[in-house]
Amino acid sequence: MLQTHAPRTVRVPVENTTLTITDITADAAGLDAFDNHERVWHGRDTVRGLNAIVAIHNTALGPGLGGTRVWPHETFEAALTDVLRLSRGMTFKSAIAGMDFGGGKALIIANSKTDKTPALLEAYAEMLAALDGQYYTGEDVGFTVADADFLRARTPNVTGTTVGGSGNPSPVTAHGVFLGVKAALKHRGIDRLEGVHVAVQGLGSVGWTLCEKLAAEGARLTVTDIDDARIRQAVEAFGATGVATDAILPVPAQVFAPCALGGVLSAETIPALGAKIVAGAANNQLARHEDARLLMERGVLYAPDYVINAGGLLNVAAELAPGGYDRDATMEKVAKIPDTLADIFRRAEEQNRPTNDIASEIADERIAARR
Numbered sequence: 001m002l003q004t005h006a007p008r009t010v011r012v013p014v015e016n017t018t019l020t021i022t023d024i025t026a027d028a029a030g031l032d033a034f035d036n037h038e039r040v041w042h043g044r045d046t047v048r049g050l051n052a053i054v055a056i057h058n059t060a061l062g063p064g065l066g067g068t069r070v071w072p073h074e075t076f077e078a079a080l081t082d083v084l085r086l087s088r089g090m091t092f093k094s095a096i097a098g099m100d101f102g103g104g105k106a107l108i109i110a111n112s113k114t115d116k117t118p119a120l121l122e123a124y125a126e127m128l129a130a131l132d133g134q135y136y137t138g139e140d141v142g143f144t145v146a147d148a149d150f151l152r153a154r155t156p157n158v159t160g161t162t163v164g165g166s167g168n169p170s171p172v173t174a175h176g177v178f179l180g181v182k183a184a185l186k187h188r189g190i191d192r193l194e195g196v197h198v199a200v201q202g203l204g205s206v207g208w209t210l211c212e213k214l215a216a217e218g219a220r221l222t223v224t225d226i227d228d229a230r231i232r233q234a235v236e237a238f239g240a241t242g243v244a245t246d247a248i249l250p251v252p253a254q255v256f257a258p259c260a261l262g263g264v265l266s267a268e269t270i271p272a273l274g275a276k277i278v279a280g281a282a283n284n285q286l287a288r289h290e291d292a293r294l295l296m297e298r299g300v301l302y303a304p305d306y307v308i309n310a311g312g313l314l315n316v317a318a319e320l321a322p323g324g325y326d327r328d329a330t331m332e333k334v335a336k337i338p339d340t341l342a343d344i345f346r347r348a349e350e351q352n353r354p355t356n357d358i359a360s361e362i363a364d365e366r367i368a369a370r371r
């Protein structure tokens with residue numbers, strides 16, 4: 001297993017570069033989302049257009065591992081809040097999946113369709129290299145396998161590459177979510193997908209593959225995306241019903257599968273939720289941890305996001321294991337996601353507590369044991 005590199009001062013600015021990397025941990029500590037992050041770095045290169053944050057939450061179990069998101073947040077504070085919440089989630093995701101990695105995440109503030117130039121990625125590769133093993137990255141929203149390969153040719157701290165063999169993590173994430181949807185239905189006494197109505201929000205890499213799997217077993221789909229073309233494709237491919245983005249939450253489906261961005265379930269939106277199960281891929285589905293209690297009080301079974309969507313992380317982490325990527329061994333680990341969920345659902349019910357309380361307790365115990 002990899003050696004943990006404690007966060008420390010990075011050797012930047014590197015000679016002959018326009019990149020600067022600043023430790024902004026103290027600034028980040030002022031935000032609600034900070035939650036004792038070990039280190040937060042800001043990489044800036046005005047010449048090459050890089051404006052990136054790398055957040056390292058907790059390295060008790062190993063170096064920070066988490067994808068790079070490319071998203072054009074309107075303010076730096078919004079970006080920082082997003083990356084801090086995502087990074088913290090990675091700590092829990094790794095811990096509960098039994099992995100020897102810590103929580104980390106990166107966010108490049110940019111539009112992935114228009115701003116993600118080779119020069120920007122070059123600068124980002126320099127930033128990752130300078131962090132020298134504190135943080136390993138991979139795909140997330142707006143960051144593709146091709147981007148990962150581009151970085152991997154310049155720095156070793158990159159997973160989810162064709163070079164390392166694991167490639168795109170999204171199909172593996174989707175498979176884990178699919179198994180998780182079934183586990184949630186099973187907990188509610190439903191043993192087959194045929195005729196089950198699932199509302200899917202977001203038809204990107206994960207959401208689309210999830211729809212394929214659900215449709216193949218006879219589920220009835222209602223779908224949405226901000227991209228109308230994607231909705232039309234899903235209507236054609238799966239016989240799905242397409243709805244506007246603001247109409248997905250109230251759909252009276254059995255399962256709501258959020259597969260877009262985070263924060264969709266909040267005190268404001270939960271009263272409108274039509275489904276009695278929430279099981280999807282998106283990270284940080286709840287606006288606040290406490291919102292899981294609102295779901296529980298409404299009789300909604302919530303599959304904690306970082307438990308159900310751990311497939312992709314298991315897949316990319318396998319690239320870093322001794323001996324390299326082993327697909328069969330990885331899929332065996334993914335196949336345990338429904339067991340973990342079933343255990344969480346059972347304990348939550350017995351103790352009359354929200355499922356995410358139980359999940360974070362299990363993760364905390366593992367981190368504390370290592371300390």
Ligand SMILES: NC(=O)c1ccc[n+]([C@@H]2O[C@H](COP(=O)([O-])OP(=O)(O)OC[C@H]3O[C@@H](n4cnc5c(N)ncnc54)[C@H](O)[C@@H]3O)[C@@H](O)[C@H]2O)c1
Pocket residue numbers: 139140141142169170171173201202203204205206207224225226227230245259260261262281282283309310312313
């Ligand atoms: N890709 C993975 O392996 C992986 C692993 C774990 C978690 N996740 C999480 O799952 C989610 C989806 O990831 P992805 O890789 O499929 O991303 P993606 O970028 O391929 O897809 C996201 C989709 O959501 C759509 N979308 C954005 N905002 C929307 C809105 N308000 N309403 C409806 N649709 C909207 C986008 O148009 C896009 O089609 C993200 O939250 C990501 O962090 C992904």
